[in-house]
């Protein structure tokens with residue numbers, strides 16, 4: 001059975017919901033009993049369709065809140081069809097209105113004022129319209145404790161992408177500064193290329209109608225590259241150099257090594273076909289044709305073509321402003337001594353370097369202390385200057401995990417609380433102030449999986465570019481697994497018998513770093529997959545740009 005990246009033809013529906021129902025049968029029993037009694041009027045909103053229930057006030061505590069144990073079975077993952085198909089549609093498809101976006105009424109209101117010090121939601125045009133006053137309804141009841149729970153990966157991904165409601169604004173940069181940037185507008189050819197009929201060789205221009213094999217023709221006239229076109233006198237040859245405009249009346253060029261030159265005359269050995277050694281006007285590029293489509297990541301190839309068109313400045317998407325916060329009192333920077341129980345922060349350098357390899361710069365700072373107030377302050381400051389606030393760690397359910405609580409206290413909202421994926425289950429996404437928010441887990445492989453599966457497509461979406469597609473390879477290994485969660489495994493892609501094969505680079509363990517060394521990407525196993533056999537098709541999210549190159 002071959003696993004498929006969501007949305008690829010042949011992708012199978014996830015069985016996660018059914019499984020979660022089984023894991024959480026006790027909770028379900030409670031729901032069933034409540035439902036059989038009809039609407040519970042003792043609890044506001046019970047018995048009313050979820051999307052019609054009133055919103056809660058900012059920071060309100062809920063009995064069945066995000067961290068609570070009750071009512072969590074009603075997590076939005078069960079409320080309707082997972083959008084799916086997002087990757088197939090270029091990673092740009094959003095989920096339906098009810099699942100991935102704020103309720104319409106909420107959007108119209110624009111949300112309540114943000115917490116002090118935070119810009120009002122919508123301050124930035126590219127994700128305007130977000131209300132900031134509460135955790136998204138429906139997720140308030142998301143269950144963080146149900147083992148194996150979490151939103152199906154495809155739905156989480158669609159929700160994360162839907163957070164970026166519009167692309168970043170455009171700006172204009174000098175031609176050579178456009179490498180690595182995303183084109184913000186269609187770039188059309190201004191000029192025909194070649195601009196004029198021209199010679200492709202150093203030789204002699206002739207008119208085929210007037211030429212006979214073996215005849216001697218006087219050489220009359222000469223044109224070099226850069227000169228205006230001359231004209232060909234009847235029954236003569238015209239000396240011409242590579243790149244020079246073809247003289248009027250000529251229709252072929254004979255390379256100089258194919259003629260005999262004597263005392264100002266050339267003798268033709270044979271007759272070439274008309275058009276020989278010519279480059280015709282516009283045979284390469286025609287003025288008006290679209291050379292580069294919006295959303296293209298620009299590189300030296302585009303610089304070359306745009307330069308040939310005389311383009312000096314290029315409209316590109318503004319760089320996203322990213323702020324990265326790590327948290328944990330155990331974390332020390334590189335070069336800092338380690339006390340017992342401490343470790344070096346590797347997630348910050350990992351994410352900085354990975355993002356740099358994708359052409360994205362990020363602001364970071366030393367790890368935030370494991371303390372609610374410190375996390376609130378750091379998030380508030382970050383949200384004030386970022387398009388996207390990225391955190392690692394502190395997102396799970398432990399006593400020292402303060403990110404969600406701080407976000408909630410600041411009036412932020414979450415569209416994703418927990419994802420049925422391995423590693424990376426405690427992953428959250430939403431908005432804070434005018435910024436998007438993505439909370440990655442602390443375990444390094446979990447943070448990496450979140451970066452490849454969510455951060456990279458989200459950045460692409462913000463830039464108006466298609467998400468890099470997975471590389472389709474074949475599995476070079478076998479595994480059996482318990483279905484239920486999408487899974488990401490470090491693999492090395494290599495060629496075997498001319499086919500791209502993926503080999504595992506280490507044992508399981510989201511805290512392990514050594515498997516990353518030999519890896520070129522993360523293999524994606526669909527949630528429902530039970531067995532993978534050598535030779536099965538396997539999607540791999542490459543760390544680098546291979547996905548784009550092979551798309």
Ligand SMILES: Nc1nc2c(c(=O)[nH]1)N[C@H]1C(S)=C(S)[C@@H](COP(=O)(O)OP(=O)(O)OC[C@H]3O[C@@H](n4cnc5c(N)ncnc54)[C@H](O)[C@@H]3O)O[C@H]1N2
Pocket residue numbers: 326327328330331343344345346347348392393394395396397398401423424425426440441442443444446510511
């Ligand atoms: N009772 C439960 N405990 C945990 C669950 C759960 O569902 N129930 N989930 C586990 C999973 S899975 C993960 S992943 C982690 C994620 O938790 P956090 O995101 O809150 O991260 P921390 O607990 O702060 O750290 C986890 C781990 O990662 C190390 N870490 C953190 N930051 C860094 C960094 N910048 N560089 C290197 N290593 C880092 C940290 O020391 C921990 O070892 O929660 C599980 N627990």
Ligand code: MOO
Pocket residue numbers: 421422423424425426441443446510511
């Ligand atoms: O999912 Mo955790 O992310 O396994 O390490």
